[in-house]
Amino acid sequence: MMIPACRLVDLPRGEAHRLDIDPPVSVFHTDDGELFAIDDTCTHQDASLADGWLEGCEVECPLHASKFNLKTGAVDAPPAKLPVRTHEVFVEDGMIYVRQSTAAPNLPPCIAARLAGGVA
Numbered sequence: 001m002m003i004p005a006c007r008l009v010d011l012p013r014g015e016a017h018r019l020d021i022d023p024p025v026s027v028f029h030t031d032d033g034e035l036f037a038i039d040d041t042c043t044h045q046d047a048s049l050a051d052g053w054l055e056g057c058e059v060e061c062p063l064h065a066s067k068f069n070l071k072t073g074a075v076d077a078p079p080a081k082l083p084v085r086t087h088e089v090f091v092e093d094g095m096i097y098v099r100q101s102t103a104a105p106n107l108p109p110c111i112a113a114r115l116a117g118g119v120a
Contacts, residue, residue: 005037005089005096016059017096018050023105025087025098026050028059028070036070037087037098043106044080082106 003025006017011029019025024040026049034057040049047063057070066080073083083106088099 001100003098003100005098008091008094008096011096014054016050016052016054018048019098021100023107024048025100027089027096027098028054030054030057030070032056034070035089035091035096037089038068038070038073038084039087039105041084041105041108041111042066042068042080043075043082043084043108045108046110049084 003019005019005027011017013029013033014031015029017027018040025037026040028036042049042061044066045063047061049059049061051062053060058067058076059070060067064079067077068084069076073086075083085101085103085105087101090097
């Protein structure tokens with residue numbers, strides 16, 4: 001599924017744009033001009049990665065400082081243990097689009113428990 005994110009001119013380098021879809025996805029525009037999209041929720045706890053710190057091709061979670069590689073979704077620094085899902089990003093006629101991955105997302109335990117009917 002292709003999802004329009006925002007216009008490229010509206011996403012400055014070094015910034016992120018959160019898409020309020022289910023689950024949320026964030027598009028990151030690095031200082032080098034690259035675009036990446038990952039699931040917005042940290043896999044450790046319920047925190048928005050769009051609110052984190054972008055450095056190179058990594059984003060640091062604002063809650064407990066887990067770091068994720070924007071290219072692969074891999075955890076580069078704990079406490080997170082599970083990677084975030086990555087999504088394809090492309091620009092067409094000045095608009096950024098995200099093609100959402102069909103892989104299952106890695107949800108933080110508090111959200112997974114809530115969805116399973118448990119108490120988080």
